[in-house]
């Protein structure tokens with residue numbers, strides 16, 4: 411289906427034309443500020459989220475024995491990927507100075523994607539609020555009681571609903587069902603079959619739409635409104651989700667300290683975050699800029715067919731502009747990023763926080779998928795590979811950004827943190843399918 415673009419938009423914002431032509435672009439945010447500040451959110455909320463997660467650790471260890479080792483904390487490691495850096499330099503014919511570090515959210519426990527941060531946190535917080543409101547729990551209790559039969563039947567009275575391209579539904583379904591909730595997941599057409607199957611096996615109700623993410627969210631929201639016992643997890647507006655994602659930054663700081671990674675004027679940090687509606691990357695970016703300050707440079711990555719956040723920030727229109735408005739169809743193999751309209755809440759906050767956005771082509775995602783398998787033995791889902799193109803975009807098209815921020819002579823000491831957002835739950839057959847596609851892309855490009 412082709413969409414008729416609104417031509418007046420191109421006159422007003424000329425760079426939209428490049429996006430409309432599926433070009434890969436690096437857009438620099440001139441509104442970025444050294445000292446960040448927002449009235450829409452606070453670090454107090456992040457601290458509260460962190461404390462809530464701590465209270466739940468006793469329960470999580472029982473519900474998910476894989477969390478025993480981490481003492482009930484849902485966290486991922488950071489990892490050097492020197493071979494990937496070399497492979498990308500060669501494949502894309504560009505020098506990439508600095509150290510490549512992968513943030514391994516693809517391997518987050520419980521649901522294998524960045525949604526195991528925000529999504530699971532909002533389910534836990536909702537459960538806590540319900541239990542406290544009904545006098546069944548206090549914050550001083552040992553939350554291990556939540557694993558008992560009594561709490562299971564208590565939560566069974568309630569429903570949690572969500573609209574998703576896949577991974578958010580997966581996280582909320584797994585966590586919600588484990589606690590005893592009824593869970594209804596409204597899935598967009600790009601959601602992968604295996605995610606729906608897995609959710610149904612866990613006992614969640616999956617409603618499929620022959621439409622994109624925005625429609626699935628809207629339908630979910632509308633249905634949930636009619637049921638007072640139902641809590642809708644609103645991926646487009648939720649501050650709880652945002653807070654859960656932001657906790658990552660506090661923990662990252664500790665990981666950097668432990669591994670002697672410095673962030674200061676002489677050692678800039680670049681963070682590359684795959685972006686869908688914006689909540690995940692937005693929350694992480696918020697926390698990182700608040701904690702690491704001006705020497706943290708954040709870039710959001712989007713597929714050429716779905717650059718909703720790039721458009722929203724570039725025009726300042728946020729959720730008042732969609733990729734369909736410039737004739738794009740929002741069809742991408744990067745299913746977690748197949749979002750046509752960005753979150754207004756996140757976009758507004760990010761106006762002064764992010765350094766910019768860039769777009770990548772699906773075929774590049776598959777190229778990266780094959781390279782990572784070959785040189786690092788690393789599997790990430792296609793969406794998660796969007797982050798790998800950050801350093802390439804920055805070194806090829808970001809010269810003016812580097813000059814403006816006095817970074818040119820500091821790149822050898824830079825850290826490139828590539829946020830791997832999903833992949834460990836992808837079944838073997840699906841991985842093979844992705845690999846076959848990657849090989850096909852490689853052949854076409856030879």
Ligand SMILES: *Cc1c(COP(=O)(O)O)cnc(C)c1O
Pocket residue numbers: 523524525577578684685686687688689690691692746747791793794831832833
């Ligand atoms: C959801 C998702 C993202 C982006 O998160 P948003 O909150 O939608 O912006 C990135 N990568 C993967 C794998 C995801 O599932």
